[in-house]
Structures are given as structure tokens and as C-alpha cells.
Amino acid sequence: MAPKKVEPKKAEVKKAEVKKEEVKKEEVKQEEVKQEAPPPPPPEAVVEFSPEQVEEFRDAFALFDETPGGDMKIRLAQVGGVLRALGHNPTNQEVLRLLGRPRAEELQASLLDFHSFLAVLQQASRDRDGTGTGGRGGLEDFVEGLRVFDKEGNGTVMGAELRHVLATLGEKLTEDEVDRLMAGQEDAAGHVNYSDFVKHILAG
Structure with missing residues (x-):
């Protein structure tokens, strides 16, 4: 009786070896990709x-x-x-x-x-x-900063509110400094034209 051929088994072994090689190549590629990835950017300064x-x-x-x-x-x-x-x-x-x-x-x-x-x-x-x-702003910058307190949109702010802003925000002024800046700036109703007020400060 003639011996049986075993060629199909060899073919299966070769296929298995090819698959293993492909898996290894894929793993190597993934490792290379990981190594090539750029480092994350440093966090922004707080x-x-x-x-x-x-x-x-x-x-x-x-x-x-x-x-x-x-x-x-x-x-x-x-x-x-x-x-x-x-x-x-x-x-x-x-x-x-x-x-x-x-x-x-x-x-x-x-x-x-x-x-x-x-x-x-x-x-x-x-x-x-x-x-x-x-840096230090110009006339329009200061006027724009005070305009946010102009509730009526008529170019004026309440003198009392302006005093509070000058005394509590930014470079805080003393009560005497505020009084000197506000001298002659309020009208009969206690309102201040903030555009004129800024020009008065910058001119001084």
C-alpha cells in the first residue's frame, strides 16, 4: 500500500507561521508609532x-x-x-x-x-x-471702562458710584484723593459726565 501524502499539513504549518510573522510585524509597527508620537504639550501657565x-x-x-x-x-x-x-x-x-x-x-x-x-x-x-x-490705556480705553456704569446711556454716571469705583477698584485711591479728583465734576443732580471726567484726569 502506497504511503499517505502529508503535504496539506505542511501547508497549514506554513500558514500558521506566516500569520505569526504578520502579527509580530504589526506589533513592531504599533511600537514604532507609539515611539514616534510627539509628547503632550506642557500645560499653560496659570x-x-x-x-x-x-x-x-x-x-x-x-x-x-x-x-x-x-x-x-x-x-x-x-x-x-x-x-x-x-x-x-x-x-x-x-x-x-x-x-x-x-x-x-x-x-x-x-x-x-x-x-x-x-x-x-x-x-x-x-x-x-x-x-x-x-500698559496704560488712552482716553477711549478709560471712557469705555466707565461707560459700563452708564445705566441710562446718556454719557453720565452717578457721582457716588464713581467714587466707589475709584476707592475700591484698580489702584485704590484714598478718600482725600477721590475728593480732589471729583471736585467740580458733579452736576446739581449728582451725576458726572465721565468723558469730561477722564479728560480732566489725563490733563492733570
Whole structure:
């Protein structure tokens, strides 16, 4: 009787060896890909605020809080005003970018709490420090900063509110310094034309 052929078994062994080699090659490729992957970028530097600064920011934020219960929340549309009150001079487009470019209806309807505002303020501080735009502003910058307190939109602010701003925000002034700056600036109703007031300060 003729012996049986075993060629099919050899073929199966060869196929198994080919599969093992393919698996090994695939594992090597994956390891190479892992090695070639770039390292993750370093985390962005965080601007550290002192407790005194946070308290100052909280005071400014509270001036814009219009919630009935004083919940320390503001509308997204007010964020630019708070930033300007704190000495930043972002354009409207820069404010929208900091907020993630919300829709127009979201600007009026969505609220931002103080903790979330601090994150926006940190980003604004990084941007300002990185671009060198944190220097002394001009007339329009100061006027824009006071315009946020113009509730009636008539070019004036309450003298009492302006005194509070001068005494509590930014480079805090003493009561005597505030009195000297405010001398002759209030009208009979206690209002101050803030554009004239800024010109008066810059001229002095």
C-alpha cells in the first residue's frame, strides 16, 4: 500500500507561521508609532491671583450682578464690562473668543458665576501679558471702562458710584484723593459726565 501524502499539513504549518510573522510585524509597527508620537504639550501657565486681588475682582463682579437674590452671577454680555472695569481693554471680538464664541441670544440669556469668571480673567491676563498690551490705556480705553456704569446711556454716571469705583477698584485711591479728583465734576443732580471726567484726569 502506497504511503499517505502529508503535504496539506505542511501547508497549514506554513500558514500558521506566516500569520505569526504578520502579527509580530504589526506589533513592531504599533511600537514604532507609539515611539514616534510627539509628547503632550506642557500645560499653560496659570496666572496666580492673591487673596486681595480675588477680593477686588469679587467687588467689581458684584457691581454687575443683577440677579434678584444677589447670586454672584452676570450675563455673558456683561463680561467685557467687568474686564474693562478691572483694567483690561479687550475688544468685543476678544471677549467673544474668551467666552467660546456664544450666540447672540446666549449673551443675554446665559449666566456666568464668579468662579467661571476668574477662569476667563486668567485667560485675559495671559493674553495681555503675552501681547504686551497691558500698559496704560488712552482716553477711549478709560471712557469705555466707565461707560459700563452708564445705566441710562446718556454719557453720565452717578457721582457716588464713581467714587466707589475709584476707592475700591484698580489702584485704590484714598478718600482725600477721590475728593480732589471729583471736585467740580458733579452736576446739581449728582451725576458726572465721565468723558469730561477722564479728560480732566489725563490733563492733570
